[in-house]
Amino acid sequence: MKVLGINGSPRKGGNTDAILKMAFEPLEAAGIGTEIVQIGGGDIRACMACMACFRNKNGRCIIEDDMLNEVVAKFGSIGGIVLGSPTYFADVSSDMKAFMDRAGMVANANGAPLKHKAAAAVTAVRRGGAIHCLDTMNHWLHYMQTYLVGSTYWDMVYCREIGEAAADAEGVKTMGNLGLNIAHLLGLLGRTA
Numbered sequence: 753m754k755v756l757g758i759n760g761s762p763r764k765g766g767n768t769d770a771i772l773k774m775a776f777e778p779l780e781a782a783g784i785g786t787e788i789v790q791i792g793g794g795d796i797r798a799c800m801a802c803m804a805c806f807r808n809k810n811g812r813c814i815i816e817d818d819m820l821n822e823v824v825a826k827f828g829s830i831g832g833i834v835l836g837s838p839t840y841f842a843d844v845s846s847d848m849k850a851f852m853d854r855a856g857m858v859a860n861a862n863g864a865p866l867k868h869k870a871a872a873a874v875t876a877v878r879r880g881g882a883i884h885c886l887d888t889m890n891h892w893l894h895y896m897q898t899y900l901v902g903s904t905y906w907d908m909v910y911c912r913e914i915g916e917a918a919a920d921a922e923g924v925k926t927m928g929n930l931g932l933n934i935a936h937l938l939g940l941l942g943r944t945a
Contacts (some may be wrong), residue, residue, distance in 0.1 A: 762847030
């Protein structure tokens, strides 16, 4: 069983990637597999509201020329999911929003494959707007019927330039505790192997 990280930052190898890895360190130390999928900066298109996913019920979005279906196909085999986005104008990146809209529609049309899975949201933020960004992702995770996991503070790390995330000591601690809490919940759910 593994935990899937969704990186909605267009900056590959940036601070959002770094904080997802910080949260995943305790999971890996506990023998729980992790995978980070880079959706930001790619080609995730917006939902067309065509409702084909509800008509077809095949676990796929009708838009086939991007990576969305490949990511959604992983939902059934994971034990948990962590959404990660930088805070852009007090909200998620446009890539993360497109992902949530389309993945949410496909999931709802096909038996809620994230239901009862451990979940969390993390954000890299320069200064303000992080709470709204986290709320956007957490609302989606609630809608997906996941078990939201918390930490010792809001799941945010203060940073701007690539590499600055490691300098936020409280943020680093928060990410580590989040990973420990996800591992604990997965253990309680019997989903650690």
